[in-house]
Amino acid sequence: MSNEISDLILRRFPKYIYVLRSLQRKGQEFTSASELSRFLDIHHTQIRKDLALTGVRGVPKRGHRVDSLLNACIEFLDWDNLADACLVGVGNMGNALLNYEGFAKAGLQIVVAFDNDPEKIDKRINNIKVYPIEKMKDVIDILEVKIAILTTPAKNSQKLANEMIEAGIKGIWNFTPKKLNVPENVIVEDMDIYPALAALLGKVRNLSILK
Amino acid sequence: MSNEISDLILRRFPKYIYVLRSLQRKGQEFTSASELSRFLDIHHTQIRKDLALTGVRGVPKRGHRVDSLLNACIEFLDWDNLADACLVGVGNMGNALLNYEGFAKAGLQIVVAFDNDPEKIDKRINNIKVYPIEKMKDVIDILEVKIAILTTPAKNSQKLANEMIEAGIKGIWNFTPKKLNVPENVIVEDMDIYPALAALLGKVRNLSILK
DNA sequence: TAGATTGTTAATCGATTAACAATC
């Protein structure tokens, strides 16, 4: 079977959902792979293949109902069932993520945070309580949290990753530039900003040199 | 010629730089593609191909000098020459980025910010002044800034993108989920967090179902 | 109906990995 659910497929679905939600807000009833393609710069054939994975069937000449297609995409990503997450490291980035309002619509709920700064401990940020880092393992264990957001300085990241994995974490959203070593039953998603920045600057420079 | 400098190549270099810097801090004198490979989960052949693009030559059996390899990588990405950037939208994410200390080592300098909240205007954040959004076009034009970081709510993003492009912006680091329409001589790097989150949650779920 | 759109199979494209000679 060649149509496994790859990383790249998973990454496209939030884009479909984003466009479908905005079409829904506008009150549009039907849409087609070709229309989505125009909004997203994704080939229409690819969109059809992706959407087929959700089980929906479109109608030739008409396309898909916006409502049901949106629901199918949300269900495909299981965004209705919020996964509990903890956030480790309440610095600038950690703060921004704790205050982020979009996660509830994207399958994630941050239920607890950890830091080692006494100034921050026992405070609440956007109603999420900050615990001392020493309690991390116990809290993760008791709350059965499976997802961790890692926003500490890079020098601590491997050690903390080891601890959280021991406590039962299965997925780490890694905002540090450190490549983490983890057992194969743990998923790491690197959200490193430097590669993105390098790609942007590099391409702009290429273009400017060429012009 | 098959070895163009692709997006993926550009994205790997910051990882090489990160590891090389930490080897340098540890005082290690030589390294090899195979060693970097172990730290990064990138195939050693790929690393050799990438490094060859910088013009360095390794020594069989010994590898590369850490210092000179690091310099070659930094030069390859032109990270010594800081590109001026403006930041548009001083919300949670904007604030976090304004306070980010790592950009100076990664080729970027944020020189000015914009917002429409009177509370924020004329304040300084990490010594970067916040101007009213109405002045954006003029300031970008006068300072000849070519890179913009877009951290506004998504509903404003296309309009603001149009304006900044008119004023001379060539590269947009887009932190909003909106896919921007831009002329082909403008580069957009999407830093959308939803696709990353979907990939993480999707893979964790896959694993949990399989186990 | 005619034609736009679907869904699928085949072809292409590009990135990654394997194989291997060269070399210090």
Add this chain to the structure above:
DNA sequence: TAGATTGTTAATCGATTAACAATC
């Protein structure tokens, strides 16, 4: 020297795009 490592060419792999019959 022997063998680890380099750098390059060839093979593989997987994702994207093209082609096309089916259908409302």
